[in-house]
Every structure is written in structure tokens, then in C-alpha cells.
Amino acid sequence: xxxxxxxxxxxNRYEKYSKTDTIVxxxxxxxxxxxxxxxxPQMVFKNVLYRQKSVSSIENFQGASxxxxxxxxxxxxxEVLEHVIDKILGYLKPEKLRxxxxxxxxxxxxxxxxxxxxxxVYGFEKIQIGVDSYYSCLWNLGAEDCMIVDMSHSATTCxxxxxxxxxDVYKINFxxxxxxxxxSALMFNKFFDGKxxxxxxxxxxxxxPDYRRESIEILEEMKAGDYSRNxxxxxxxxVLRERPADKKQKICAVPSAxxxxxxxxxxxxxxxxxxxxxxxxxEKKKQKILxxxxxxxxxxxxxxxxxxxxxxxxxxxxxxxxxxxLEEFISRKKAEFQGLKRELEMxxxxxxxxxxxxxxxxQVRFKEGELTPDEKILIEKIQDAEDLDKENKILESxxxxxxxxxxxxxxxxxYVADTTDLLNxxxxxRMNANVDLxxxxxxxxxxxxIGLDQMGLTEIMDEVSRKYRVKKVxxxxxxxxxxxxxxxxxxxxxxxxxxxEVEVVRAKDPIGDPFRGATFCEAFPTYTLEQHSRADFGxxxxxxxxxxxxxxxxx
Numbered sequence: 001x002x003x004x005x006x007x008x009x010x011x012n013r014y015e016k017y018s019k020t021d022t023i024v025x026x027x028x029x030x031x032x033x034x035x036x037x038x039x040x041p042q043m044v045f046k047n048v049l050y051r052q053k054s055v056s057s058i059e060n061f062q063g064a065s066x067x068x069x070x071x072x073x074x075x076x077x078x079e080v081l082e083h084v085i086d087k088i089l090g091y092l093k094p095e096k097l098r099x100x101x102x103x104x105x106x107x108x109x110x111x112x113x114x115x116x117x118x119x120x121v122y123g124f125e126k127i128q129i130g131v132d133s134y135y136s137c138l139w140n141l142g143a144e145d146c147m148i149v150d151m152s153h154s155a156t157t158c159x160x161x162x163x164x165x166x167x168d169v170y171k172i173n174f175x176x177x178x179x180x181x182x183x184s185a186l187m188f189n190k191f192f193d194g195k196x197x198x199x200x201x202x203x204x205x206x207x208x209p210d211y212r213r214e215s216i217e218i219l220e221e222m223k224a225g226d227y228s229r230n231x232x233x234x235x236x237x238x239v240l241r242e243r244p245a246d247k248k249q250k251i252c253a254v255p256s257a258x259x260x261x262x263x264x265x266x267x268x269x270x271x272x273x274x275x276x277x278x279x280x281x282x283e284k285k286k287q288k289i290l291x292x293x294x295x296x297x298x299x300x301x302x303x304x305x306x307x308x309x310x311x312x313x314x315x316x317x318x319x320x321x322x323x324x325x326l327e328e329f330i331s332r333k334k335a336e337f338q339g340l341k342r343e344l345e346m347x348x349x350x351x352x353x354x355x356x357x358x359x360x361x362x363q364v365r366f367k368e369g370e371l372t373p374d375e376k377i378l379i380e381k382i383q384d385a386e387d388l389d390k391e392n393k394i395l396e397s398x399x400x401x402x403x404x405x406x407x408x409x410x411x412x413x414x415y416v417a418d419t420t421d422l423l424n425x426x427x428x429x430r431m432n433a434n435v436d437l438x439x440x441x442x443x444x445x446x447x448x449x450i451g452l453d454q455m456g457l458t459e460i461m462d463e464v465s466r467k468y469r470v471k472k473v474x475x476x477x478x479x480x481x482x483x484x485x486x487x488x489x490x491x492x493x494x495x496x497x498x499x500x501e502v503e504v505v506r507a508k509d510p511i512g513d514p515f516r517g518a519t520f521c522e523a524f525p526t527y528t529l530e531q532h533s534r535a536d537f538g539x540x541x542x543x544x545x546x547x548x549x550x551x552x553x554x555x
Contacts, residue, residue: 012043012044012045012046012058012059013043013044013045014042014043014091015035015040015041015042015043016042017035017036017039017042017092018036018039019036019092019094019095020036020037020038021037021098021099022036022037022038022098022099022100022101022520023035023036023037023088023089023092023094023097023099023100023101024036024037024041024100024101024515024518025085025088025100025101025102025103026041026103026132026135026514026515026518027047027075027102027103027104028047028103028132028152028153028478029047029070029073029152029153029154029177030046030047030152030153030154030176030177030478031044031045031046031047031153031478031511032044032045032046032047032084032088033511033512033514033515034088034092035092035515036092037099037101037518037519040512040515040516041512041515042091042092043088043091043092045058045059046058047068047069047070047084048066048067048068049066049067049068049069049080049083049084050064050065050066050067051064051065051067052064052065056083057087058084058087067080068080069081069084070154072154073105073152073154073155074105074108074109074110075104075108075110075114076110078113078114078117081117082117082121085122089122097122097123097124097125098124098125098126099124099125099126099127099520100118100122100124100126100127100128101127101128101129101130101518101519101520102114102118102127102128102129102130103129103130103131103132103135103514103518104129104130104131105131105154105155105157106131106157106159106166106169107169108129111129114129115127115129115527115532116532119527119529119532123529124529125528125529126520126526126527126528126529127526127527127528128520128521128524128525128526128527129524129527130518130521130523130524131159131166131524132150132152132514133148133150133152133157133159133476133477133514134148134159134161134166134523134524135513135514135515135517135518135519136148136150136474136476136507136510136513136514136517137161137474137476137517138517138519138521139507139513139514139516139517140474140476140505140507140508140513140517141472141474141505143161143164143521144161144472145161145162145163145470145471145472146161146470146471146472146473146474146505147159147160147161147461147464147468147470147472147473147474148160148161148473148474148476149457149473149474149475149476149477149480149489150476150477150480151175151176151444151475151476151477151478151479151480151482151485152175152176152477152478152479153175153176153177153478153479154175154176154177155171155172155173155174155175156171156172156174156175156444156457156477156479157169157170157171157172158170158171158172158457158460158464160464160467160468160470162468164521164522164523165522165523166523167468168464168467168468170455170460170463170464172444172447172454172455172456172457172460173452173454174443174444174447174452175477175479176202176478176479179202179205179440179443179479180198180199180202182440182443182450183198183199183201183202183436183440184198184199186198186436186439187201187233187433187436190424190425190431190436191233191352191424191431192352192353192355192356193355193431194355194357196233201231201433201436201437202440203481204231204433204437205437205438205440205441205482205483206437206438206441206482206483206484207438207441207442207482207483207484207485207487207488208438208441208442208484208488209484209487209488209491211438211439211442214438215435215438218230218423218434218435219419219422219423219435222422222423222434223422227432229434230425230432230433230434231432231433231434231437232425232430232431232432233431233432233433262290262294264287264290264291264294265283265287268280268283268284268287269284269287269288269291271284322408326408329408330405330408330409333401333404333405333408334405334412336401337398337401337402337405337414340394340397340398340401341398343394344391344394344395344398346385347384347385347391347394348385350381350382350385351382351385351386354382354385354386361378361382364378364379365379365382402414423435441482441485441488443456444456444457445457445458445488445492446458457489458492461489461492461493461496462496465493465496465497465498466496466498469498469499470493470497470499470502471497471499471500471502471503472502472503472504472505473489473490473493473502473503473504473505474505474507475489475504475505475506475507475510476506476507476510476513476514477507477510478510478511480506480507480510481510486504486506487504489504490502490503490504
């Protein structure tokens with residue numbers, strides 16, 4: 001299946017709104033969603049601030065450089081945060097800043113600094129800073145006990161919810177951003193083509209119920225010539241075929257008087273210009289052009305006739321050799337086939353090397369200045385390798401040889417490739433993605449396959465099953481939209497469960513539900529402006545309460 005990789009056209013979205021007392025800002029590392037509580041988000045934009053000197057905007061503009069407030073998934077650049085909130089309030093135009101619900105990642109080390117910043121700069125009367133995946137769970141399941149698997153842009157976080165509160169937290173440092181980076185690097189190392197947007201493959205990821213078994217199945221299918229589970233990233237070369245001549249072409253093909261050799265005045269061509277008049281010189285120039293063009297046409301005709309003659313002689317010699325020594329004939333044809341195969345491999349390698357910045361071929365191809373004789377020869381070889389018409393002719397010859405040898409030797413296996421070449425598509429000269437699209441989701445379950453020394457989702461589910469007797473798993477986050485990942489989680493979690501079958505619930509809208517479910521709840525501390533003011537002016541009771549809240553969060 002051919003897949004065209006296109007660059008995404010993400011645009012900021014702005015919707016109409018009706019004002020309430022509470023503003024919600026879902027401050028995601030990829031997208032920020034903001035608006036009034038009780039509705040869908042009225043602002044959705046990439047969480048990036050574009051700046052040029054004194055001009056800043058959440059809309060990209062020419063000459064601007066992008067700035068982010070995050071270091072990983074932690075808010076550290078409060079200047080950028082202030083500009084972003086200013087843009088949000090500028091669009092929402094609240095009459096008075098009363099209540100704010102703001103999202104962050106669980107156990108954010110800058111939590112207290114963030115609370116102080118929001119009170120000092122904006123003076124909201126009441127603020128709650130919560131976790132987006134918990135709000136999404138509230139919207140879909142209510143305060144039900146479960147395990148939340150939040151597959152977001154920055155990381156994959158697992159929260160265990162008991163009696164409406166977060167009882168335990170696990171984190172895998174692999175999310176949508178890391179998946180896109182790793183997939184891009186993986187595909188570039190296969191094809192050395194940096195012009196394609198490999199991140200566009202993310203929507204085509206699929207989670208396999210058994211990664212190792214299915215990878216072997218795909219390999220065996222490809223050995224048998226079945227590419228049904230592959231995505232091709234380049235279009236197939238069109239094989240050149242001669243069209244059957246129609247009646248008009250047949251008529252034109254009949255020799256006519258116009259195809260006869262024109263008369264050339266040899267005496268006029270051999271006469272010096274000094275001995276000729278103006279009209280005769282003009283005629284001489286015409287005769288010279290006519291002479292050289294006629295000579296070229298005749299040379300081409302002779303060459304074509306010799307090619308046809310040589311081809312017929314070769315066919316007759318082959319027929320004679322078949323009758324006299326069939327085994328030697330088959331051996332010679334096999335050697336000829338291997339020679340064409342090697343030529344195709346060398347041409348393919350040369351094309352790949354010419355696109356790889358680390359190779360000598362790439363350096364020579366884009367060298368500025370005078371080339372050495374060896375470099376000129378290499379440039380000619382690269383240009384020849386990129387001649388797709390010639391490539392098609394070689395492929396046609398290769399197919400013809402395979403057909404001819406197969407007729408004489410039915411047990412002949414024309415193509416043999418190692419596993420890497422087969423999976424990479426070098427075997428068929430195509431760019432294809434197959435096991436790669438299964439590998440990315442598998443990293444979440446087993447990070448060790450790419451060298452990450454941390455717990456994967458499989459180990460986390462095993463530990464949670466033993467400690468908390470979880471009966472339900474809630475799946476959310478923008479990266480959770482991978483096909484069949486819910487079935488994989490259900491299968492593995494049920495096999496480890498002490499309470500029987502485990503139910504897996506997907507968020508109805510994993511991107512928008514955290515905003516819709518954002519409401520003041522008991523799972524997170526709520527801060528008031530009055531408490532903040534008393535703590536700043538040294539009220540011992542309020543200060544001790546603040547320490548108690550911080551201690552409760554850290555537990």
C-alpha cells in the first residue's frame with residue numbers, strides 16, 4: 001500500500017464562548033487548550049510563543065523564533081508562561097479574574113513557584129492546579145477506582161486512583177515526541193532520505209498482541225512476496241512497455257519518398273566561401289546542416305539495424321547452445337542474471353550514498369569548484385544510477401532472464417536476501433515501513449528494546465495488579481490513539497490480574513476531555529488569594545497549612 005507522507009497543517013482554533021466565573025487552562029506540552037469552564041475549549045493552539053525582538057504571538061510569523069516554557073514537561077520559563085496567559089486572557093476578556101483551574105504534570109517540582117506566580121501576577125481569587133489525565137478520568141468515569149494510563153506528548157504516566165485520590169504514580173520517559181524522534185531516526189537510517197516527513201507515520205502505528213511472533217510472520221510473508229502488511233513510501237517505477245502500433249502508426253511506418261536520402265551538393269560544400277556569392281553562401285550553410293543531420297539519421301538507423309541484427313544472432317546462438325549443451329546455457333544465463341542483479345544493487349547503493357551526508361559520494365556531488373578526473377567519473381556514475389529509464393530497461397531484462405531460466409530450471413530461486421535487506425525494501429528497490437510501525441508502541445511496554453533502563457508498561461501493570469487489585473484501566477492522552485493498544489493492555493492486565501477480567505476504557509476524546517472534565521475537586525489542593533496573602537505577610541498558621549498541603553502532595 002502506497003502512503004504519501006505529507007506535512008501536517010496545524011492551525012490554531014478559536015471558538016465563540018459564553019463567560020463563567022472559572023477559566024480553565026489545560027497547559028499541555030504540545031497543545032494548550034483554554035476557555036471558560038463548562039464548555040469545549042475556546043482556544044486550541046501549539047504551546048509555543050513566537051518572538052522577534054519586542055513582538056510576541058502564539059501565531060507563527062515571518063522571522064520569529066519559537067520559545068517554550070517547558071524543560072521536558074516541567075514549567076521553568078515563567079516569562080513565556082506570562083505571555084501565553086496574557087494572550088489567553090486577551091481573547092477571553094474576563095470581567096474579573098475569579099477562579100482558575102490550571103493543569104500540570106504530577107509531582108511538578110515548580111508547583112509552589114507556579115502557585116505564587118499566578119497569584120502575584122494575576123490575582124485570581126481561587127486556584128486549583130491539577131493533573132490533566134485525572135480530569136479526563138472524571139469526565140469519562142467519575143471518581144471511580146482505576147489505573148489511568150496517560151500517553152501524552154512528553155511521557156507515559158500511570159496513576160493509580162483509590163477513593164478519588166492519586167494513590168501511586170509511575171512514569172515512562174517515552175511519549176509522542178520521543179516516538180516521532182525515534183521513528184524519524186529509524187527510517188532515515190534505513191533510507192537516508194531526509195526530505196520525507198516520517199512523523200506522518202505516527203497515525204499508522206499499530207500495537208501488536210505479540211510483537212515477536214508478528215514480526216516473524218511479516219518477514220515470512222515478505223519472503224513469499226506478500227507485502228500486504230507494508231506501507232510503501234515511494235511510488236513504484238513504471239515499467240516501460242511498447243504500445244501496440246495502431247493503423248495510423250503502421251501507415252507512417254511504411255517507407256515513403258520523404259524518408260529517402262536527400263540530395264547533397266558535394267561540389268558546393270567543398271568550395272571555399274571566398275569563391276561564392278552571398279546567395280551561394282546561404283545555400284552552402286543549408287546544405288551543411290542538411291548533410292550533418294542526414295549523416296546523423298543514417299548513423300542512428302545503421303546502429304539500430306546492427307542492434308537488431310546482433311539481437312537476432314544472439315537469439316540464434318542461444319537456440320543452438322540450448323540444443324548442444326543445455327546445462328552450460330543455463331549456467332551462462334544464471335551468471336548473466338547475477339551480473340544484472342549486482343548492477344542494480346550497485347546503482348541502488350550509489351543513489352542512497354549520494355543522499356547520505358556522511359558519504360564521499362554526497363560530498364563529491366555537491367562539491368563547489370573544479371573536480372578531479374576521478375570525481376568526474378563518480379559524478380557520471382551517480383547520474384547514470386539516477387537514470388530511471390535505464391533502470392527500467394535493466395529491470396525488464398532481469399524479468400525476461402528470470403522467466404527464461406524458470407522455464408528451463410523450475411527449481412531456480414532468483415532472489416536471495418538477508419533479513420535486513422528484506423525488511424528495508426532493498427530487495428525490491430522500494431522504501432517500505434513494516435515492523436517499524438509495530439516497534440514504536442512496543443517500546444512503551446518494553447523500553448529495554450531501545451536501551452532505556454526503566455520499567456515498561458508490562459512491569460508497571462504487573463506491580464499495580466499485585467498491590468491494588470485494579471479492575472479497570474482508563475486510557476487517555478494524545479499518544480494513546482494507537483490502533484489496538486487497548487486490546488493489548490486488556491490482554492496483559494487480565495493475565496496478571498488477581499480479580500479476574502480487567503476492563504479497559506478509552507477516553508471519548510483523549511485530547512479534549514481533560515479540559516471538559518476540569519472542575520474543582522478534592523484530589524488536588526485549592527488555594528485562595530486570602531490564604532496566599534496571609535502566608536506572604538508571615539501568618540504562622542497559614543504558613544504551616546501551606547507546608548502541610550505541600551507535604552500531602554509529595555506523599
